[in-house]
Amino acid sequence: MSRLEYSSKDIQGFEQRYRARFINSLGGYKSLSLIGTRSRAGNTNLAVFNSFFHIGANPPLFGFIVRPDSVERHTLSNILETSIFTVNHVREEFYVAAHQTSARYEGNVSEFGAVGLTEEFKPGYYAPFVAESEVKIGAAFRQRIDIAQNGTVMILAEIKYVSIPEASLEEDGYIDLEAAGTVTCSGLDSYHRTERIGRLTYAKPETMPQLIKKPGIE
């Protein structure tokens, strides 16, 4: 296969939107979720994010990146006001609506109504979940880290509540995201369904990993 190589200087020379598409593609496939928030005044907000990253399981911590000069600013201000937000996986049935939450709606328009997704409230949870979503997480703000290099903000948060389809949970704690219909994305605008290649056993130096078989499957 013929190959292309780029230096730092080449990348700096790219037209701005071209560079954004190119650099956003380099991270590989990404977590795709809708973050639901609600301002102290009661306005709900929904925004698509693809920078969710796992930090640790005990306590259950994750992070994501917010661009305060974008439509994501409501997500940031609501989280800083109320500390509570939701993370909702995206299914193929509503990936277009999820993408559409990134449009710059004016004023207090809620993206829920604008894109046709349904707010779902749970007792003790101020922020809205997405009713159409199969994997739903309730989260609490823990720390804000400002990235000096480009003015973005990293939010660290703790998982406080989880709701999943019973059929997606495997015996060992793994959640089968294909059973839950979760999709993935790449670049700025590409969406993908997945097909499992395999689960592998814990890696040890002496042996190569083996495929994990489901109970009852030869």
Place this chain on the structure above:
Amino acid sequence: MSRLEYSSKDIQGFEQRYRARFINSLGGYKSLSLIGTRSRAGNTNLAVFNSFFHIGANPPLFGFIVRPDSVERHTLSNILETSIFTVNHVREEFYVAAHQTSARYEGNVSEFGAVGLTEEFKPGYYAPFVAESEVKIGAAFRQRIDIAQNGTVMILAEIKYVSIPEASLEEDGYIDLEAAGTVTCSGLDSYHRTERIGRLTYAKPETMPQLIKKPGIE
């Protein structure tokens, strides 16, 4: 579909490995890459990571999480020693070898030889690339952020070099990762190939996004 719900307390009560599998599944599909490093003494190291997240395109910045008490400690110490490392996408042909880099090899054993992947050196680059990888990134260390909550370390880095197959680059800067054979992962040990649903046009409030068609395709 019947559903399962978990509170913070439920999650705290999980057995440790069960909790790790469960919480690691909640982020959705993840970036899957091999990070190549080389110590000042010349020993190469290769480790699989799935926490790569995009921070910005100008300058091209990304981050990832390292657990200093794990096999990942060599990756961290080599990056802090030399500032230079590589990020290499994983293809289905070698996903088992990629997984196997997470085994605890003793002393100065290089994971390249141990798992059967090939070191590739490029002029001016101290760290090794993975020859079998189709999407290769050369990166420079920019900042270390210690996460007080659980002792993990976040590395922020800048993309300085990119090598991709010519056939994967689309006209607008998007890199077609399916053309490059990049795979994704979920949880701690599950690997997946993907199938594109579609690329969508930039979201605007007045209209719903449309599918982006490749030139010449109706």
